[in-house]
Amino acid sequence: MDPIQPKKPVVYIGSQELAKISSLLPSNKKRSIIVHSLISSLGLLTPDASRTRHLRVVTPRKATYKDLAVYHSRDYLDVVLDPSKSNDEEVGNTTSIDGEFGLEDDCPPFPGLAEYIQIVGGATLTAVSALQQDLTDTAICWDGGRHHARKAQASGFCYVADCILAILALKRSIPRTPSHSDETSPLALIHKPRIMYLDLDLHFSDAVSEAFYSPKSSLTPQILTLSIHHASPGFFPVSERNGLPDVRSEGFDPFTLSIPLLQGASNATYAKIWPIMERVKDLFKPDYTVIQCGLDALAGDPCSTFNWSLGEAEGSLGWCIEKVLKHWPGKKLLLGGGGYNSPNAGRAWAYLTSIAMESPMSLGTEIPDHAGFPLYAPSFTLDVPAGNMSDHNTEEYLASVKSSFDGVFAALQNRLHA
Numbered sequence: 001m002d003p004i005q006p007k008k009p010v011v012y013i014g015s016q017e018l019a020k021i022s023s024l025l026p027s028n029k030k031r032s033i034i035v036h037s038l039i040s041s042l043g044l045l046t047p048d049a050s051r052t053r054h055l056r057v058v059t060p061r062k063a064t065y066k067d068l069a070v071y072h073s074r075d076y077l078d079v080v081l082d083p084s085k086s087n088d089e090e091v092g093n094t095t096s097i098d099g100e101f102g103l104e105d106d107c108p109p110f111p112g113l114a115e116y117i118q119i120v121g122g123a124t125l126t127a128v129s130a131l132q133q134d135l136t137d138t139a140i141c142w143d144g145g146r147h148h149a150r151k152a153q154a155s156g157f158c159y160v161a162d163c164i165l166a167i168l169a170l171k172r173s174i175p176r177t178p179s180h181s182d183e184t185s186p187l188a189l190i191h192k193p194r195i196m197y198l199d200l201d202l203h204f205s206d207a208v209s210e211a212f213y214s215p216k217s218s219l220t221p222q223i224l225t226l227s228i229h230h231a232s233p234g235f236f237p238v239s240e241r242n243g244l245p246d247v248r249s250e251g252f253d254p255f256t257l258s259i260p261l262l263q264g265a266s267n268a269t270y271a272k273i274w275p276i277m278e279r280v281k282d283l284f285k286p287d288y289t290v291i292q293c294g295l296d297a298l299a300g301d302p303c304s305t306f307n308w309s310l311g312e313a314e315g316s317l318g319w320c321i322e323k324v325l326k327h328w329p330g331k332k333l334l335l336g337g338g339g340y341n342s343p344n345a346g347r348a349w350a351y352l353t354s355i356a357m358e359s360p361m362s363l364g365t366e367i368p369d370h371a372g373f374p375l376y377a378p379s380f381t382l383d384v385p386a387g388n389m390s391d392h393n394t395e396e397y398l399a400s401v402k403s404s405f406d407g408v409f410a411a412l413q414n415r416l417h418a
């Protein structure tokens with residue numbers, strides 16, 4: 001009998017260049033350096049025999065024009081990849097052309113923009129390749145997760161639609177090695193992978209959800225998007241798709257799903273709605289799950305909207321991620337996203353990395369001495385605890401969420417098992 005094969009290492013996309021260029025993002029200056037430095041100083045990137053699963057650091061490649069043009073329009077790429085745009089000394093003074101492509105207000109052009117788009121887009125695509133080449137079943141790219149960027153428009157601090165590019169790349173059919181039983185059927189050699197996109201950022205994944213929204217289709221889609229977020233009048237982003245799904249509405253698409261939560265959402269609220277995610281996954285049976293792990297729903301974020309904690313309680317971010325990584329079928333791609341308290345981003349993504357390595361760190365772990373150490377005052381530990389904000393998601397509201405999803409489950413079952 002063959003000895004039990006150890007699991008393949010988790011693939012972690014990182015390099016000095018990625019951290020440096022990703023840290024230029026105006027909304028998250030230096031965040032990438034802070035995150036990768038903490039993860040490195042905690043020893044997660046170096047081999048340690050005591051861990052169940054190792055981690056392999058993979059240097060990202062830069063996305064080519066062709067890679068980016070799989071989704072982005074050529075007009076948009078010609079503007080954002082124009083080196084004169086990035087080197088413009090009067091950055092911040094936008095033109096009418098910039099405005100047309102969303103390069104104003106919260107998405108100004110900045111020095112290094114072209115390189116930023118190439119390396120962040122390329123980082124997520126490098127993670128996708130690692131999954132497709134079977135180097136791993138779990139790949140991490142904390143610099144990705146830019147879920148508001150559109151085909152021809154920067155939006156909400158996002159300039160490159162790496163989530164969409166990842167889904168489009170994963171969607172491509174992969175020839176399967178024939179087994180004895182299906183050698184005779186050429187169709188059996190082609191498998192169309194199903195991709196579930198789960199977005200945990202405080203903000204609705206408007207660009208990703210709308211990119212794959214197809215209410216009139218009667219085909220079985222390969223992609224299902226599900227976003228859990230806050231939505232209220234005036235809260236970014238405005239979208240017709242960010243409310244509870246309604247099977248009776250003309251625009252209903254059971255493969256474009258959304259769970260809006262009210263102010264102060266806590267671990268208890270996430271725990272109560274989590275069975276919805278499990279049921280959707282059981283019906284859809286993804287080959288890949290792409291998880292956007294934005295951190296702006298955590299307590300302590302300047303958005304101050306939700307009251308979610310990092311771990312270990314039922315319903316916490318770490319609890320949700322462990323459920324997906326440990327118990328869901330198929331391969332997983334973990335991406336970053338929002339999160340405007342940079343040391344908390346370091347804490348959270350370090351903790352999630354350790355969960356992916358099947359050796360979760362204790363939340364009481366002390367922050368090691370490294371260049372970023374003073375940022376972690378006053379606790380100097382890994383934990384991101386909940387605050388004392390009150391949770392407005394009442395039992396009545398959560399019952400309305402559940403009843404709206406009863407209709408979704410029936411529709412999904414119909415479409416998937418027709």
Ligand SMILES: [Zn+2]
Pocket residue numbers: 201202203294296337338339
């Ligand atoms: Zn966000």
